[in-house]
Amino acid sequence: MRNLPLGISDFSTIRNPSRNFIYIDKTAQIAEMVRMFPAVFIARPRRFGKSLLASTLRDLFGKGIEGFEGLDIAKTWTDTTYKVVSLDFSAFRDVGTLEDFLLAFDLHLQGRLRAAGIETSPDVSRFPLQRWETALLSLPNSSLVLLIDEYDAPLTECLHLPERFEQYRRVIASFFARTKSLSGALRFLCVTGVMKFKQNVLTPSFNALTDLSMMPQYGSLLGFTEDELRTNFSTWLERASDLCGMSHDQLISRMRREYGGFCFDQNASTDVFAPWSVLQFLACPQPDFQHYGLNPGGTTAIVRNFLKVRGLLDPAHYDEPFLEDLTVIASDDPILELQPTSVLVHTGYLTIKKATGDGAVMLGYPNEEVREAMGNLCSLHR
Incomplete structure (x- = not known):
């Protein structure tokens, strides 16, 4: 009986033979993704495997097919290895002032650059954007793989604090803008998050990102x-x-x-x-099928803070599936101007139930766990 990888998001740990964990092989889709697109973005709710995807890509590009024996990608992968910088923006998502944010960002960036074997000054008083630009300028063309997990975590934590949100947004948008201007150094870029802050952060700064979030061929990449x-x-x-x-x-x-x-x-x-x-x-199976995923204490920050600013309709409003245009779900509007349905779909509180074929989809609760969580969430903010 192989072990459950409960709470494990590190690829090498799951694949360690001595740990005997179950691993779901998604590497055929990963190989196709890497072959087709040089820069990708994928949005999924929390606890859906985004960090494991980033870890898998880190090992694949950093070590080659070592550790991938017996998986689909081992049959087709012929690429070489690269320097890999793997950033996790959730590491500095709730740090306070702009100065605190810049310092935490810089410390994280400094550590990850060194882990990738890229020389960087130990002076933590430098701005992270300057450190990042210097690092990219030092690299040959197509020599770096950049993985950014939970890029939107700092923004969702301060969604209800307009001044801080704008300060963080400018820094993150500038980071992507500088990455774009020096993108010749990149072999591959993958960005994950819960929401795609298009107008605010990503699209103006790095419009070469291909959004895989709703592409049918990647619908089962996570989950x-x-x-x-x-x-x-x-x-x-x-x-x-x-x-x-x-x-x-x-x-x-x-x-x-x-x-x-x-x-x-x-x-x-x-x-x-x-x-x-x-x-x-x-x-720990129970006949009453307990609920685990979206309890009020672990609610996705973007929904919790969106509620503080905008509020939502009564949960009963979503009991029956309803039609919504895909353009609403994938809107480019600033976050606080989005329709609640767009936020709820990206965070997993609503899901696509049916496609009508005319640019609209039927939305509804995915399951009973989420239905209960939505009721609990809204009751806390009435």
């Missing part, structure tokens, strides 16, 4: 499909069936109702289960 669940977790599912006193198919059906139903595909052709909730349930 577990039902086939992946049945194939990779079969022994755990058998154990849960016994403990919950139901058949295998009854168990899957109930898990789908409680933890599945997420669709990040504008054609509505692929559904996935929430990884965190599935792993939590399988670790």
Whole structure:
């Protein structure tokens, strides 16, 4: 019985034979993504595997196929290795003043540059943007892979604080602008987050980013499909069936109702289960199917802070699926001018239920866990 990778987002740890963790092989999609696009962005709710994706790319580009033996990508990968700078913006998401933010950013950047073998001054009083520009200028063409996880974390934490939000936004937008101006050094760029702050941060600064967030071919890149669940977790599912006193198919059906139903595909052709909730349930199955993913204490910051500024409709408003135009979901408007449905789709509180074929989609709650979480969330802000 292989171990559940509960709370593990490091690729090399999961793939360590001595740890005996289950690993869901998404590397065929990763290989296609890298081959097709030099710079990508993907938005997913929290706890959906964005950090594991960044870690997988870090090992792939930094070490080659070492550690990828037996996975799909090992059959086709022929690229060389590169210097890899892997940044995690959640490391300095709630630090206070602009000066504190710049210092925390610079310390993080300095450490990650050194980890990549790129020389940098130890003087932490320098601005991070100057340090970053100097580093890029020192590199040959196509020699660096840049991975940025949770790029929007500092912004979502201060969404309800306009002055601080604008200060952070300018720094992050400038970071991407300088990256774009020196992008010749990049072999590949991947940016992940919960929302795409298009007008505010990304699009003006780095319009070469390809947004994969709603592309059908990457709808299952993050999250577990039902086939992946049945194939990779079969022994755990058998154990849960016994403990919950139901058949295998009854168990899957109930898990789908409680933890599945997420669709990040504008054609509505692929559904996935929430990884965190599935792993939590399988670790300790209960006949009442407890909820884990979107409790009020762990609510995505963007929704929590959006509520403080804009508010939302009554949760019952979303009980029945409703039509929404795709342009509303993928709007370029500033964050506080977005429709609530756009924020709720990106954060996983609403999902695509059906595509109508005319540029509109049917939206609704993905599952009972989210329905309950939405009610709890809104009750805290009434």
